[in-house]
Amino acid sequence: MKKILLLLALISLNTGAYAADAKHHKGKDLHENKCTSCHQDNVYSRNDRMVKTMSALEHQVNNCMKGAAKAEWTQTETASVIEFLNDRYYKF
Ligand code: HEC
Numbered sequence: 739m740k741k742i743l744l745l746l747a748l749i750s751l752n753t754g755a756y757a758a759d760a761k762h763h764k765g766k767d768l769h770e771n772k773c774t775s776c777h778q779d780n781v782y783s784r785n786d787r788m789v790k791t792m793s794a795l796e797h798q799v800n801n802c803m804k805g806a807a808k809a810e811w812t813q814t815e816t817a818s819v820i821e822f823l824n825d826r827y828y829k830f
Contacts, residue, residue: 761821762818762821762822762825762826764815764818765815765818765819765820765821765822765823766822768809768811768815768818768819769819769822769823771809772803772807772809773802773803773807773809773819775807776806779827782823782826782827782828783827789828791830792824792828792830795820795823795824795828795830796820799816799819799820799823800816803816803819
């Protein structure tokens with residue numbers, strides 16, 4: 739019985755990880771395609787990073803997306819990148 743419970747616990751842990759990956763799949767892909775030519779991920783995790791609030795993050799992603807990266811993302815796509823960056827790096 740204990741073994742079965744352990745197995746179930748492991749299975750549910752795994753699905754949790756898959757769910758998180760799936761949730762960020764789109765934002766992660768969009769980010770990889772358009773956002774890694776000028777700066778690498780360390781710009782989001784350096785000590786003196788510019789972005790200090792969630793609204794600053796939204797603002798900066800929009801700025802880089804429209805200006806620097808010339809990506810034509812829908813609001814949903816932009817939001818998925820913001821969510822990806824926040825969950826992975828900023829954690830506001
Ligand atoms: C043409 C170059 C370029 C591209 C492409 C680009 N960025 Fe940027 N980004 C910059 C520059 C320059 C900075 C300021 C870096 C610094 O201060 O050292 C910056 C800073 C940022 C920051 C703030 C980092 C911090 O300090 O907290 C975020 C967030 C960001 N970019 C997101 C994005 C996203 C999302 C994309 C893709 C849509 C993107 N960038 C594409 C040039 C670019």
